[in-house]
Amino acid sequence: ELEDIRGAGTWKSERVIASRQGPHLRLAGGGAGIINFCANNYLGLSSHPEVIRAAVEALEKFGAGLSSVRFICGTQSIHKDLEEKIARFHQREDAILYASCFDANAGIFEALLTPEDAVLSDELNHASIIDGIRLCKANKYRYKHMDMQDLEAKLKEAQKHRLRLVATDGAFSMDGDIAPLREICQLAQKYDALVFIDECHATGFLGPSGRGTDELLGVMDKVTIINSTLGKALGGAAGGYTTGPKPLIDLLRQRSRPYLFSNSLPPAVVGCASKALDLLMESNAIAQSMAAKTQRFRSKMAAAGFTISGKDHPICPVMLGDARLASVMAEDMLNRGIYVIGFSYPVVPKGKARIRVQISAVHSDEDIDRCVEAFTEVGRKHGAL
Ligand code: PLP
Secondary structure (H helix, E strand, C coil): CHHHHHHCCCCCCCCCECCCCCCEECECCCCCCEEECCCCCCCCCCCCHHHHHHHHHHHHHHCCCCCCCHHHHCCCHHHHHHHHHHHHHHCCCEEEEECCHHHHHHHHHHHHCCCCCEEEEECCCCHHHHHHHHHCCCEEEEECCCCHHHHHHHHHHHHHCCCEEEEEECECCCCCCECCHHHHHHHHHHCCEEEEEECCCCCCCCCCCCCCHHHHCCCCCCCCEEEEECCCCCCCCCCEEEEECHHHHHHHHHHCHHHHCCCCCCHHHHHHHHHHHHHHHHCCHHHHHHHHHHHHHHHHHHHHCCCECCCCCCEEEEEEECHHHHHHHHHHHHHCCEECEEECCCCCCCCCEEEEEECCCCCCHHHHHHHHHHHHHHHHHCCCC
16 A cells, blocks of 8 residues: 555655744755745744743743543633633634544534535545534535535535535635635525634734635635634634634533544643734734745746635645646655655646745745745746746
8 A cells, every 4th residue: 555655656755844933944854944835834833932932931931731631621811811812812702622623623513513404615625624514414515615505505405404504715725716705605695505614724813903715705704614723823822713603602511522522722722823813813913924936936936937726815826737847846846955746647637737936934035035936947947947
């Protein structure tokens, strides 16, 4: 089986980092000063001094961990405080913490939906949503990626069920495209459905005050349930959550299996996320800085002749088409000190191979310019330009 994976060219190897996460890395056994363009560290908070200090303080005061699930002996004041802060950040009634957003997605559908209900899911939703839906007994409908006609057709078909839930990523991580939430919410209203969004690639930086896709598209009061991660823009340590109406959160605390049967978030992790949210609620300067750098990268790359998928999102997929080209170009970029990753089938559709660049608020303008220059050189060398 392992040989088959290698033979298929889908073997995933891991590069070992010998420094903190940040815009500049040292790779184990390699040189320092690698510019990193492939973390989800959108706001650069993973190594922010105040975030690290908050983690150390939480560790000192509350210990290494709880050795317990939440409902037995694992709820500390910091867990309740963080849940309250998350709900306030998203302007929702309540929130519940999980060890990861993968767990939040694994736990929600089964707890909420019965065989009498229906879930309608975008075909390109994240693997954790797909797995969460697999675990539930509701009737399953998969609509074409961001295709509102198809969603409407499926909603019509699903009228026979007790309850309908439309599930979509807010921002899709492979393409950097943003779900048409306004239209989704209109259809949901028309066909009496609830809307669920996964905001892992939106929380903290999309929308005027970084609340996410629902704020960006003006539908904060129309989206019922948000799942998101603490492991990307919000400090990058780990953890996930669901936020929404209080009765729903109450139900998850009673029924959601990854919550009931897995250890509480460690205090240091809670400390990181809590400080990250404080920083974002004080000012949106960090998010604005990231948006400006994203704009700089996207416009310079387009001027150089590259096609960048998506719009205004810090996920900037440089579309190349050919899988081998994406892989050799990414390797050559690393030789020039720029760390980027090529993605090809089966992670993305055949013929749509790309190098995904992710911009962070802590990249300097010079970092961005060096990345564009390296792409231009490598692109010319391999005939991509
Ligand atoms: N949902 C989306 C859209 C993601 O990109 C990810 C992470 O890759 C997850 C969920 C899972 O998040 P976590 O790392 O907190 O488990």
